[in-house]
Amino acid sequence: MKFVREQIAPIEWDQLRTLGARDGWLVETTDTLRSGFGGAVLSIALAGGLDSHTDALGELRQHELVGVDAPPGTGIVAFGTLPFDRTAPAQLDVPRFVVTQTKDGPAWLTSPEGSGDFRESLRAQVAPSQAPQSLRSLTYQPTPDEYAHNVALAVEILRRKEIDKVVLARAVLGSVPEPLDGAAIAARLRLREPICTIYSLPMTGGRRYVGASPELLVRRVGATFQCNPQAGTIALPPNEAPDDYQTWLLGSTKNLHEHGVLVDDLVQQLSRSYDEITADPNPSIVTLRTIAHLGTWVSGRRHDAATAPDALELLRLLHPTAAVGGIPRNDAYDLIVRLERHDRGHYAGPLGWLDANGDGEWWIGIRGVIINGTQFEAWAGAGIVSESDPIAEREETKDKLAVVLSSVLVDRV
Numbered sequence: 001m002k003f004v005r006e007q008i009a010p011i012e013w014d015q016l017r018t019l020g021a022r023d024g025w026l027v028e029t030t031d032t033l034r035s036g037f038g039g040a041v042l043s044i045a046l047a048g049g050l051d052s053h054t055d056a057l058g059e060l061r062q063h064e065l066v067g068v069d070a071p072p073g074t075g076i077v078a079f080g081t082l083p084f085d086r087t088a089p090a091q092l093d094v095p096r097f098v099v100t101q102t103k104d105g106p107a108w109l110t111s112p113e114g115s116g117d118f119r120e121s122l123r124a125q126v127a128p129s130q131a132p133q134s135l136r137s138l139t140y141q142p143t144p145d146e147y148a149h150n151v152a153l154a155v156e157i158l159r160r161k162e163i164d165k166v167v168l169a170r171a172v173l174g175s176v177p178e179p180l181d182g183a184a185i186a187a188r189l190r191l192r193e194p195i196c197t198i199y200s201l202p203m204t205g206g207r208r209y210v211g212a213s214p215e216l217l218v219r220r221v222g223a224t225f226q227c228n229p230q231a232g233t234i235a236l237p238p239n240e241a242p243d244d245y246q247t248w249l250l251g252s253t254k255n256l257h258e259h260g261v262l263v264d265d266l267v268q269q270l271s272r273s274y275d276e277i278t279a280d281p282n283p284s285i286v287t288l289r290t291i292a293h294l295g296t297w298v299s300g301r302r303h304d305a306a307t308a309p310d311a312l313e314l315l316r317l318l319h320p321t322a323a324v325g326g327i328p329r330n331d332a333y334d335l336i337v338r339l340e341r342h343d344r345g346h347y348a349g350p351l352g353w354l355d356a357n358g359d360g361e362w363w364i365g366i367r368g369v370i371i372n373g374t375q376f377e378a379w380a381g382a383g384i385v386s387e388s389d390p391i392a393e394r395e396e397t398k399d400k401l402a403v404v405l406s407s408v409l410v411d412r413v
Contacts, residue, residue, distance in 0.1 A: 001041070002113045003076050005067035008099070010107045011122065014187065016099060018125050021186035021200035021210065025079040025095055027353055027361070028190070028198040031103045034353060036079055036095030037121050041112055043093050044078060050086040050316050050350075057310050060094070060356040065110070072221055072359035074100045074108040081201040081209050081351040081365060084344040086319055092354065093202070097121065128184035132408075133176035136374070141171040141342050144394055150339040151382075151390035157335065158386040165261050166326035166335050169381030170397055171342060172405070180371040185210045185408040192289050197363050199351055203370065209346055211368020211404065214286055214293065215323065217350055218314045219361045223305035225274065225314060229266050230286055231323050231383050232259040232294035235399040246285045246292055254387040259283050259294040261385070262322040266298060269317055273309050274300035290403050311360030315350050324348035324364055324381065346370065347379035367400070369408055378404045 013033060020026030020035030027034045044059050046052040056078070065075045077100075078092035097118040101107035109118060142150065147170045154166050182200045189212040190198050196212035203209055216228040232255030236242045249255055267277055277300040286295040302308040309317065325348075326332020347370075352362035370377040380400035382393040 002064045002066060003110055004113050005065060005070055005075055005108060005110045007068055007070070008107050008109045010101060010105045011099065013101070014127075015122060015125065016101060017186055017190070017198070018128055018183040019121060022125070022128070022181065022183035025093065025202065026186060026198065026200040027079065028186075029361075030195060032100065034073065034077065034098065034100050036077070036093075036098045038096030038111075038115070038118070040093040041096045042078070043091055046082075046090040046092065049083060049088045049090045050319060052090075056092055056312055056354065057356070057358055060354070063356070065356065068108075070108045072357060073353060073355050073361070075110055076356040077110065077353050078355075079201060079353050081199075081203060081346050082315075082349045083346050084320065084324070084349040086316075128181055128187050130178070130181045130184035133178060136175040136177055138172060138174040141173060142340075144398070147397065148390040148394045151384055151388060151393045153339060154335065154384045155386060155388050155390070158384065158388075163331045163335065164327040165258060165322055165383060165385050166332045167322075167324050167348075167381045167383050168336065168339060168393070169344060169347065169379050170340075171347070171377060171379045172401055173375075173377050175374050175376070177374065179373050180376060182208045182210045182371060185369065185371070188408060193367070195286070196288070196367065199363065199365075199368070201351055203346060205372065207370050207372040209351070209365065209368055209370050210408070211365070213351070213363040213366055213368070214288060215364045215366065217321065217362045217364050218311065218318060220309070220311040220314055221359050223302045223308045225270070225300050227266060227270075227298040228295055229262045229298065229321060229323055230293040230295040231262045232256065232283070233382070233396055233400075234292050235396070236287070236290050236292055238290070242287060242292060246287070249285065249292060249294060250283070254385060255294060256283070257387070258383045258385050259296070261327055263296045263298065265322050265327050266318065270298070270300055273302065273317065275303045276301045288403070291399055310358030311354050311362060315362055319350050320348065321364070323383070324366070344379060345377075348381065367404055369404055380404070
């Protein structure tokens, strides 16, 4: 298949978001929006998930790209949302039309030769206008008390030094009267969480994963990478200045320990593949609408660019990080399965894009909601260390769930 890349006149930003978020593929950072639409012209099945032997990059490189030179991520691009379970089946899709547009104006279109006029899809879109809805049903999985009990069990294991950290999550499942519009959810999230990456990606069975992730798992451009691991959280009360809460978080022994474990493990994993790695000496504050996290920027370079891992190889190396799994990775994963007893599905899995050069950007699939008609499912987790308090961790997950649900579904939880 021959793909053509061309520079086009900039398109209205909100219109591009709507097009990708409702029926296509959307990954929107603070400065770049990637919108895929027109259906998939190529799908790459990862039967064994991240552990699959499928050569996804090789399949992308089988196709020819002609046209103008442009930055990474503007050519043959495959989007995907992958399950938390790295062995679960997954899929990458190349849309018929992919528009990559930056805030300062340049825009590029890539599509198979002879695909027709992409503007027909733009003209057919209706602007999102869905208001928050009242709940028809709501079920917690596990219940709040059961979750606190699971945290208490995990703390006992941590105190015996069997593992260093584990992230325990819980879900809420519910329904609303009217079908949910992914474009309306994405638009509302962009207003409420301006520093996050907004995503809306299709899943099997007509489902769609829509959310606002603050955490960059990995960005790969040639011989370089960047990561922004985040761990350690505090709720920010409404209508109050966040300064005192942020200062407390920067001095919290429990949260600094949780964050440090994450950064140290990530640096150790990446040191296997990169010659130079740099991490901020101290964490900084990542402030969202109602919560704040500790975050650290980590970057690196490989001297031999030709042998640098591609973006999918980096996912295999890193996922799940201690931000969503734990340390040691395998022992923490076994404990998650034993205590949670519910499949996370795509919650906390990687989501983003990969191009035929091996470049890509992948975020951790958190702060999102899976929608299917009038049904929805949302998850939230908390990092558990030996100093954790079960009630405090339960309240942290409640705050995180409220961020998602109040933003996209209901007035309160």
